[in-house]
Amino acid sequence: MPNLLSSLEVKGLVLKNRIVMPPMANNMATEEGEITPRLVEHYLARAKAEVGLLIVEHAYVVPMGRANKNQLGVHDDRVIQGLRELVDAVHAAGARIGSQITHAGGATTSEVLGVIPEAPSPVQHPRGTEAPRELGIKELAALAGAFAAAARRVRAAGFDMVEIHGAHGYLLNQFYSPLTNKRKDDYGGDREKRLRFPLEVAEAVRREVGPDFPVFYRLGADDLMPGGLTAEDARFAAPRLVEAGVDLLDVSGGLGGSRPEGAKPGYFVPLAVAAKSVVQAPVLVTGGIREPEFADQIIRDGKADLVGIGRALLADPEWARKAIAALR
Numbered sequence: 444m445p446n447l448l449s450s451l452e453v454k455g456l457v458l459k460n461r462i463v464m465p466p467m468a469n470n471m472a473t474e475e476g477e478i479t480p481r482l483v484e485h486y487l488a489r490a491k492a493e494v495g496l497l498i499v500e501h502a503y504v505v506p507m508g509r510a511n512k513n514q515l516g517v518h519d520d521r522v523i524q525g526l527r528e529l530v531d532a533v534h535a536a537g538a539r540i541g542s543q544i545t546h547a548g549g550a551t552t553s554e555v556l557g558v559i560p561e562a563p564s565p566v567q568h569p570r571g572t573e574a575p576r577e578l579g580i581k582e583l584a585a586l587a588g589a590f591a592a593a594a595r596r597v598r599a600a601g602f603d604m605v606e607i608h609g610a611h612g613y614l615l616n617q618f619y620s621p622l623t624n625k626r627k628d629d630y631g632g633d634r635e636k637r638l639r640f641p642l643e644v645a646e647a648v649r650r651e652v653g654p655d656f657p658v659f660y661r662l663g664a665d666d667l668m669p670g671g672l673t674a675e676d677a678r679f680a681a682p683r684l685v686e687a688g689v690d691l692l693d694v695s696g697g698l699g700g701s702r703p704e705g706a707k708p709g710y711f712v713p714l715a716v717a718a719k720s721v722v723q724a725p726v727l728v729t730g731g732i733r734e735p736e737f738a739d740q741i742i743r744d745g746k747a748d749l750v751g752i753g754r755a756l757l758a759d760p761e762w763a764r765k766a767i768a769a770l771r
């Protein structure tokens with residue numbers, strides 16, 4: 444029976460343990476989205492201390508998809524060389540590394556972008572400050588292409604996997620959520636139509652990176668808001684995403700953010716269990732998990748295949764090394 448220290452293979456990617464550093468934005472890139480030595484140091488410190496897989500913070504696929512100034516970008520071939528240096532350093536430390544690609548949609552501001560944000564519908568986002576502009580149907584194919592081009596850059600930089608960000612109220616979550624998608628065309632309405640664009644992005648990414656490169660999807664499995672997505676929507680989306688080419692579901696949630704106040708440790712574990720009940724693909728779960736024994740038990744109980752340790756790894760870069768020693 445696997446435990447936190449067991450290895451795991453996902454489409455040829457061999458992870459030495461089940462401990463994942465989930466994507467966490469530092470906003471320490473240059474204004475042009477390029478990596479900086481401070482960011483390399485940040486990841487390297489965790490890679491040297493036995494984290495199995497690091498998923499680098501969200502990187503925008505086009506400048507219009509920026510959530511913050513000094514966010515990392517994967518929007519231009521110019522960034523590849525810098526990312527390659529990060530990847531090489533982490534590989535030399537014995538860890539695996541992936542990149543999360545994203546578009547903020549309406550979850551940003553014209554202060555960051557210089558123009559009105561774009562989104563599925565002109566509905567002000569819980570994290571926005573103004574009503575965004577509705578994306579035209581012809582723009583959607585170009586945006587799916589931008590995700591694919593970003594995934595190509597991720598692969599070219601030597602990363603071991605790419606993750607499509609479909610959670611935390613960003614663009615793909617906005618398409619799937621009935622709270623932010625009020626479209627009347629083929630990309631809005633019932634659940635199937637609202638999921639259409641996320642599926643097209645997953646398909647475009649899969650086509651671009653080829654059949655052998657691991658593709659993860661961070662699924663906003665519950666909006667945690669009245670009238671928003673629920674576990675039932677996650678059960679609907681999960682098998683369809685896998686069919687579209689996704690190899691692993693990274694279960695998270697929250698239309699307004701990933702860290703519900705006062706939530707119990709492991710608050711998204713029931714959603715991971717829901718996802719696992721409908722797909723064979725491995726599932727990663729994150730959310731308030733700090734104790735090594737608890738993380739280990741989640742794997743032993745078969746509730747998830749990988750555990751994300753976020754803020755605990757920010758607070759202590761040595762978390763994984765200490766957890767491994769404690770569990771041994």
Ligand SMILES: Cc1cc2nc3c(=O)[nH]c(=O)nc-3n(C[C@H](O)[C@H](O)[C@H](O)COP(=O)(O)O)c2cc1C
Binds near residue numbers: 466469731751
């Ligand atoms: C400072 C910070 C930045 C974050 N940035 C991202 C991000 O770029 N992409 C993402 O999917 N989640 C992001 N998250 C959410 C984390 O990946 C994680 O899901 C969340 O912190 C809950 O896990 P934890 O309780 O182990 O910290 C961020 C969280 C924090 C604290």
